[in-house]
Amino acid sequence: MGAGRSPIQRLASRIDTPADTLGKLANSRDVEVRLRVAYRPTCPTGALSVLAQDPAPWVRGAVGSNPSATADILATLAFDPDDRARGGVASNPVVGQGQLRRLAGDPSEWVRANAAMNPACPRELLAALAADPESELVRLASTGTVRRLDRSRWSPAR
Numbered sequence: 001m002g003a004g005r006s007p008i009q010r011l012a013s014r015i016d017t018p019a020d021t022l023g024k025l026a027n028s029r030d031v032e033v034r035l036r037v038a039y040r041p042t043c044p045t046g047a048l049s050v051l052a053q054d055p056a057p058w059v060r061g062a063v064g065s066n067p068s069a070t071a072d073i074l075a076t077l078a079f080d081p082d083d084r085a086r087g088g089v090a091s092n093p094v095v096g097q098g099q100l101r102r103l104a105g106d107p108s109e110w111v112r113a114n115a116a117m118n119p120a121c122p123r124e125l126l127a128a129l130a131a132d133p134e135s136e137l138v139r140l141a142s143t144g145t146v147r148r149l150d151r152s153r154w155s156p157a158r
Contacts, residue, residue, distance in 0.1 A: 005032075008025065008033050009030065012028075012032075013036045022037050022040055022042065023044045026051050038051045041066060042068070043066065045073075048070070052077055057080070057084040060077055060084070061085045062088060063077065063085075064077040064087070065088035065089070066088075066092070074099060083106070086108065087114040089103060100115055100121060100125070103115045104116070104128070104129055113138045115129065116138055127142075
C-alpha cells in the first residue's frame with residue numbers, strides 16, 4: 001500500500017507528523033492527502049472543521065469517524081446529504097446518543113449499519129436495528145456478525 005504514495009501522502013499518514021503540519025496538509029489539492037489527514041486522531045480541530053466542508057464526501061466521512069471531531073462538526077456532518085459523511089458520524093464512538101439514535105433511523109443502509117457497529121450503540125438500539133426489515137446488512141452488523149464494512153465506498157473510485 002505504501003509504494004505508490006507520494007511523499008506528501010506518506011507524510012500525512014505518518015503517526016509522528018506534527019499537528020501543525022497536518023493542519024497545513026488539510027489544505028492540499030490532493031484528495032488522498034486530505035483523506036489521510038481527516039482520519040488522523042491528532043488532526044487539529046481547525047483542520048477538521050475545514051475538512052468537514054471538503055467537496056469529497058469520503059473526506060467528510062473520514063472527519064465524521066474521527067474521534068477528535070467536535071460535537072459541532074459531528075452535528076453538521078450528521079445532516080450531510082451524502083451517506084458516506086453520515087456513516088462516518090454513525091461509526092464514531094464519541095457521537096452523542098441523540099445523534100446516534102437519529103442516524104440509526106437513517107434511510108441509508110450504510111448509515112444504519114455503521115450505527116449498529118458503533119461500540120457506543122446502546123443495547124436497546126441494537127435490538128431495534130437487529131429487527132431492521134429492510135436490510136440484512138444492518139441486522140448482521142447489529143448482531144456482531146459483520147465487524148467491519150468495506151471502506152471502498154469511501155474511496156475516490158466510487
